[in-house]
Amino acid sequence: MGRNKEFEEETVLRKAMELFWKQGYEKTSMSDLVEYMGIHRKSLYDTFGDKHTLYLKTIDYYTVSISERLKTVILQADTASKGIKDIFAFMINGTNERPWGCFLVNAATELALWDKEVEEKIEAVFTQTEKLMGEQVRKGQESGEFKRDLNAEVLGEILHCTLLGIRVYARTSMNKEKLNRLADNFLQLLKI
Structure with a gap:
């Protein structure tokens, strides 16, 4: 008869994500993961598979978490302009809780060029975020907050690239x- 798991799967998955986030994929060994996650090697393999499969699961875990947080930020804003400003604030101030940059940006720069599965996951998340940003811009255009002479989808892509740049910059400098x-200048470019 098999033993019951002696750990909460989400808790140890979050720990794995944190370790990959701090050290990167290549510098994180299975021994590092076992120690940091606080589980047995066999339990790690039985529950999450190999290191690469675990890494892909941490990308999924992070994606769900960040997507929910971004949607919450937008839903709590009473205007499109405030929503975008709050997204910038979230991205800038989010470096306080984890100064290792953006997990997805780190994954993209470390692995996406040579790992097709990582590339596909990152591309899907980036596309989803661009769409979310485009919808926010369109909302601002429809309410009269933002200029209408530019395509909302393209502005969403530019906004997303700006946010990614901020996350990279935040990792190298804490000059908030x-x-x-x-962020303020980007918003001024959108306004009428």
Whole structure:
């Protein structure tokens, strides 16, 4: 008769994500994961598969978490402009809780060029986020907050690239004043 799991799957998955986030995929060994996650090697393999499969699961876990948080930020804003401003604030201030940059940006820069599965996951998340940003821009155009002469989808892509740039920059410098200035200037470009 098999033993029951002695750990909460989501808790140890979050720990694996944190370790990959801090060290990167290549620098994280299975021994590192076993120790950091606090589970037996056999339990890790039985529950999550090999290191690569575990890494893909951490990308999925992060994706769900960040998508929900972004949607919450947007839903709580009473205007499109406020929603975008709050997204920038979330991205800029999110570096306080984890100063290792954006997990997805790290995955993209470390693995996406040579790992097709990682590339596909990152591309899907980036496309989803661009769409979300485009919808927010369109909302602002329809309400009269933003200029209508530019395509909302293209502006959503530009907004997403700006947010990614901020996340990369935040990892190299904690100059939040500069990051907030970039966010404010982006919003000014959208406004009528």
